[in-house]
Amino acid sequence: MNAGLAVSSCASPPELKIVQERGQREVFCGLTGIVWLHRKIQDAFFLVVGSRTCAHLIQSAAGVMIFAEPRFATAIIDERDLAGLADMNEELDRVVTRLIERRPDIKLLFLVGSCPSEVIKLDLSRAAQRLSQVMLPRVRVLSYSGSGIETTFTQGEDACLAALVPQSPRAGADQPASLLVVGALADAVEDQFRRLFAQMGIERVDFLPARHAADMPAIGPNTRFLLAQPFLADTARALEALGAQHLPALFPLGAEGTTGWLKAAADAFGITSERFEAAVAIPRARAEKSLERRREQLSGKSIFFFPDSQLEAPMARFLSRELGMTILEIGVPYLHRRHLADELAALPQDVLIVEGQDVDLQLDRCRKAAPDLTVCGLGLANPLEAEGFTTKWSIELVFTPVQGYEQASDLAELFARPLVRRQLLEV
C-alpha cells in the first residue's frame, strides 16, 4: 500500500475498497460555480470579495460578456485593506450601493467570500444582513464562501444553494406533498424533467435554484427532494433542517441512472409501475439506442479519474455499466456515503476508490495503470497530454448539460471525443 493511503470502512456496500489520501491537491476553488450559477438565476448578481487572482479566475473561466450587462464582478481587496488600514465594510457598502443603483434588474445579490476575505476575517454574512435590511424588498443580499481553502470547485454551488434554503418560503405541514429537484440544471434539461414528472402524475414539482429570485420554492415537512448533483451535502442538510425528506437514488446520468432517479420520485409519490413505464418507456429506449454507437467506441477502454468534480462515482457507474469501460481508479475529493449509497452499490466491486488526494502518488498510480482516458482538472491535463495520455477535463462534465435521457449520448460523447481525436492524430 502507498504511504499516503489509509483504508477506511464504508458502511454500504461493505465490499468496496475505499481509501483516503491526504497530500497536495490539484483542484479549482468554489468561485468557479459562478460561471454556471449566474446563467441559471437570471436576476442574480455575484459579487466576489477577493483579490486580482480571483478576478482573473472568474474572468477567464466565464469569458467576457460583451453584449449583456455582466452579472458577476470582483470587489478587489488591495494591499491596503489586507494591512487593515481601510474599513472594508464601509467600502463594501459603497460598492454594493453603487451597483444596485445602477442595476435595477438585480433582485438577488450574493457576496461571495474568497481566500483573501477569509484570511482577513471579513464577515460577509453580517455584511449581507446589514445590506439586506437596507435594500429589501427590492434586493435580497446573501453570502456564501467560494474560497479555495479546503474546498473543491463544485462546493461553490453547494454553498450558494445552502445559503438560499433558509431564505425560501415555508410550506406548512398541511400543504400537499411536493417534489423538489435540487441542483442547477440547464433550462432545457429542467423542462424535460418537468414534462416527465407531469406524465408520471407528479403535479407539484419545483427546482432549486429557481430561474428568478422571486420564484424560489416553498419548503416544509411535505417536501420530498431529489438531488440532481452529488455534491450538495450542505444544501441537503439545510433542507432536512426544515423537515424536507431526501429521496435516495442513482443520479440522473445515462439511461439507467435517469430511470432510477425518476423511479425514486415515482415510488415516493405512489405512482403505479404501469404509469411510470408509460411515461419513461419511449425516452428510455431512445437513450439506450443512442448509447449503442458510443458503446462501440468506448467498450473495453480503461479510464482513471483524478478527484475534481465530485461527479466521479456516478460517471464511473455510467461508463462501466452502460458503456463497458474498465474503471481503474475513482479519485473523489469527498465521498458523501449516504447520498452516493446507490451509486457505490452499482460500481464494480473491485474498483479502487480514493477519497482526497496526494497528487504525486496518484500521478504515479496513473502512469503505472496507463489508462486509455484520464479525467482530471485543467492543471493536470496539459502535463499528462504532454506525457502521451489522453485526457478529459472534468470541469466540462459540470458545464455541459448531461443529465436525463436526451443527454445520455452527449454525456458518452464527452468521453469518446478525446479518444477519437487521439486516434486521428495517430493515423
Ligand code: SF4
Ligand atoms: S478564492 Fe482563493 S483559490 Fe479561488 S481564485 Fe481567489 S485566491 Fe485563488
